[in-house]
Amino acid sequence: MAVSANHDPEQAVIEAIRSGDRYAFDEFVRRQSGWVKGVIFGVLGDRDRVDDVAQQVWTVAWNRIGDLRAVERWRPWLYRMARNAAIDAGREVSRNRVVAQSLENAPAVKAKSKTPADQLIATEQHGLVLEAIESLPALYREPFVLRHVEGWSYREIGKLLELPVDTVETRLVRARRLLREMLQGKV
Amino acid sequence: MAEIDDNLERQINRALDGELDADERLALGRELIRNPQAREVMERSEQIDALAGEALRSLLSDGATGDVCSSQVSHVWGRRGYHRAWWLLPGAVAAAILAMLWVYTPSSQKQLAENGTGNTAQRTEGLAVGVKPAGRWPTVRSGRLPGGLVPVYYRPTRIDRAIDRGVYGVRGTDGNIYLIDVRRTRTHEQPGSNARTWPVGGDM
Incomplete structure (x- = not known):
């Protein structure tokens, strides 16, 4: 879906x-869900929490x-909301991790749960690639995810992230x- | 892992992202032919890109965010939807009034509703006769409203048919007088309308 268009049907x-x-909202969620989740995953880097955070974003939205x-600025508005929700969720994970360490004197708690299904997936290529993407610095992960989820151009990604095209290219x-x-x- | 020039790596990335124009693609193609390290980076990046795209799309389209969203929104609906509920009370009142109007129709209509079946026109000399379209007459229960108004839920399509008749005498060539019966039928159709009231005695 192109970010820029003279006539934006989403308006x-x-x-x-x-x-x-409400039905318009459902349709809107269906259409925008991909990149919103992409932003959340890009910022948070935790695939297990993407749906929960996306849920919060849509409720707040x-x-x-x-x-x-300004209705025409709906995309930056939604982007900021998704980004802030992901940042907040990341802070929450960090807090919980610190609490867990101090209370139980246990080694760092890994954010994602390792169920047997997860372990199985992790043996597959997709799981490996996702883990590698999660390990990327958020700075690089965010444009990379947007590029691969929505197929946006450098210009479109730059517009959303409010970055120059060269910066987007360098991060990719x-x-x-x-x-x-x-x-x-x-x- | 193959190490290549930064600028060449940039070109490879731009190629993968579809950001190269035709000339740049051609130049890169030539470079890839003569540079096996660049070719290796290109192929490796293509492979990772393909896997990353599949994995990310699968991850981010999985789950039922949309459906969950609907159910989530449904319980916050009240909070946002409070301003939408303004029409519920007047809507209910309007529905009640319409229901009342539905049962109030004039006795003349009641008569027609009970007697008339199908498009039956009674022939009257020079007089328009109301014809009831089959199945479109509202149920008639009782009386009228104050103020001489007759409430009905809707007015069905009305067909007025006037029949003029004349008998003329014509003398034939054989000396006899022949009577010619001439009938002329004029039909006027008035489309139906929605709920309204109109005065008693109006031509319904």
Whole structure:
């Protein structure tokens, strides 16, 4: 889905949502869910929490969409919401981790649960690649995920993240370089 | 792992992301032919990109965020939807009024509703006769409203048919007088309408 377009069909949907149309909101969620989750995953780097945080984002979006002044700026508005929710969720994980360490004097608790299913997936290539992506610095992970989830161009990613195109390109180059190194001999 | 020039690595990345123009793609293609290390980086990056794309799309489209969202929103619906509920009370009142209007129709209509079946026109000399379209007449229960108004839920399509008849005498060539019966039928159809009231005695 292209970020920039002269005529943005989503604006009509936003207007419908603002007037209280729940079905328009459902449709909006379906259409925008991919990149919103991409942003959350890009910032948080924890695949197990993406759905929960996305859920919070959509609930907040529903409650606050009336506050959106400029309808044409809905994407940056939603992006900031997703990003802030992911940052908050990351802080929460860090706090919980510190509490767990201090109370139990245990080694660092890993954020994601390792169920048998997870272990099985981790043996597969997708699992390995996802783990490698999660290990990327958020700085590089975010544009990399947006690029691969939505297929956005550098310009589109830059517009959303409010970064120059060259910066987006540099971060993608470094993300790929790190992934090549991390996955060397694994996939 | 193959090490290549930064600029060449950038070009490879731009190629993978579809950001190269035709000339740049051609130049990169030539470089890849003569540089096996660059070729290795390109192939490796393509492989990781393909896997990452599949894995990410699978991860981020899995789960039922949309559905869960609907159910989540449904319980915050009240909070956001409070301003939408303004029409519920007047809507209920309007529905009650319409239900009342539905049962109030004039006795003349009641008569027609009970007697009329199908498009039956009674022939009257020079007089328009109301015709009831089959199955479109509201149920008639009782009386009228104050103020001389007759409430009905809707007015069905009305067909007025006027039949003029004349008998003319014509003398034939054989000397006899022949009577010619001439009938002329005029039909006027008035489309139906939604709920309204109109005065008693109006031509319904």
